[in-house]
Amino acid sequence: xxxxxxxxxxxxxxxxxxxxxxxxxxxxxxxxxxxxxxxxxxxxxxxxxxxxxxxxxxxxxxxxxxxxxxxxxxxxxxxxxxxxxxxxxxxxxxxxxxxxxxxxxxxxxxxxxxxxxxxxxxxxxxxxxxxxxxxxxxxxxxxxxxxxxxxxxxxxxxxxxxxxxxxxxxxxxxxxxxxxxxxxxxxxxxxxxxxxxxxxxxxxxxxxxxxxxxxxxxxxxxxxxxxxxxxxxxxxxxxxxxxxxxxxxxxxxxxxxxxxxxxxxxxxxxxxxxxxxxxxxxxxxxxxxxxxxxxxxxxxxxxxxxxxxxxxxxxxxxxxxxxxxxxxxxxxxxxxxxxxxxxxxxxxxxxxxxxxxxxxxxxxxxxxxxxxxx
Numbered sequence: 001x002x003x004x005x006x007x008x009x010x011x012x013x014x015x016x017x018x019x020x021x022x023x024x025x026x027x028x029x030x031x032x033x034x035x036x037x038x039x040x041x042x043x044x045x046x047x048x049x050x051x052x053x054x055x056x057x058x059x060x061x062x063x064x065x066x067x068x069x070x071x072x073x074x075x076x077x078x079x080x081x082x083x084x085x086x087x088x089x090x091x092x093x094x095x096x097x098x099x100x101x102x103x104x105x106x107x108x109x110x111x112x113x114x115x116x117x118x119x120x121x122x123x124x125x126x127x128x129x130x131x132x133x134x135x136x137x138x139x140x141x142x143x144x145x146x147x148x149x150x151x152x153x154x155x156x157x158x159x160x161x162x163x164x165x166x167x168x169x170x171x172x173x174x175x176x177x178x179x180x181x182x183x184x185x186x187x188x189x190x191x192x193x194x195x196x197x198x199x200x201x202x203x204x205x206x207x208x209x210x211x212x213x214x215x216x217x218x219x220x221x222x223x224x225x226x227x228x229x230x231x232x233x234x235x236x237x238x239x240x241x242x243x244x245x246x247x248x249x250x251x252x253x254x255x256x257x258x259x260x261x262x263x264x265x266x267x268x269x270x271x272x273x274x275x276x277x278x279x280x281x282x283x284x285x286x287x288x289x290x291x292x293x294x295x296x297x298x299x300x301x302x303x304x305x306x307x308x309x310x311x312x313x314x315x316x317x318x319x320x321x322x323x324x325x326x327x328x329x330x331x332x333x334x335x336x337x338x339x340x341x342x343x344x345x346x347x348x349x350x351x352x353x354x355x356x357x358x359x360x361x362x363x364x365x366x367x368x369x370x371x372x373x374x
Contacts, residue, residue, distance in 0.1 A: 001045045002074045004087070005034035009078035009299055013106055014159035014188060018085035027051050032367040033324075036358040038062045040308045046072075050086040067091070075274070078299030079105050105272055109298045111158045111192045112136050117263055117278075117293045124259040128252070131283075131291045134194040143181045143193060144173040152196040155181060156295075158188045164228060168196070197283035197291060203244060204303045205257055207264060207276040214264035214276070216257055218311075220303025231323035232306035234314055234371065247282045248290045256280075256292045268298070277301035309371070315350040320373035322358075332365050342372075 008022035031051045041060040057065040070091045076083045079102050118133050147153050147169045157165030184191045206217040219240040221233040279294040306322045335357050344354040358369045
């Protein structure tokens, strides 16, 4: 299997062009952090690094590798027109059927499918409280009316993720916000709107679609900052369920999981193979409730990565976080200092405690994926 870390995927989905040039920050993130996937790969897998001309392929041990067999299976972080072109440029045998596949995956990744999923949950679960469904808007006038009706509103680009592409309104639609909303609608044909929620805990259910069927892979518990992803908890599914059960009954989580497997089997799994992360939250808007469908990610996620990392490398007695560190300057010094102050300790062949950097450290490094265990 050939893996690809293409975190610019959400940008590429929005652009939908094979020759799209991602923002420099996304390219830097991909270049700095791609090798962390080596910790999740099987022994004979390879990693393709589109933005590293000197070492385009790495082994699971992080060593340079020769060009692979062009017939090998490929598993990118997410499928889009850009990564398809990048793979073809390296000789991979991806014919026109893959072009059609990528376009179909893009359609399934549109945020409007969260509405369809919530409708499915409502039919399967009529007695339970569900949040107000998002609404797809096609004009700034529609957005202004939505703000008047809901006051505190979050607008989301149809193709976006990890907190990017979000706009916020508090009772009024300013000229700046109107221009931003109009721009999103011009580029992506619509914009999604929903009320703001006072979030107590973010989490996700992780699934895998393979051979036309969906299966549950595990939970992820994560935190976000205003600009996006912050970290994932490294702990067992049982520990995550225990954390969530202080607000939401375990039986409710199980019901939602089984209903979502049915939904994925009906609408996603027949047309898509790969990871599916469904972001959820516990929120308090005049009472504590579960939001079972914040967004559907048809791609690998940091939550799935943390889940697999925990299963493969982390001692069951350890707890901690997997985090993304960013500093435009001085990151290498900070990482070196942390590693020396809290060296990684092992127990039974697994990581037990300490600080560990999962990505290479160079003087010019700006992004790193790290583990902090105790």
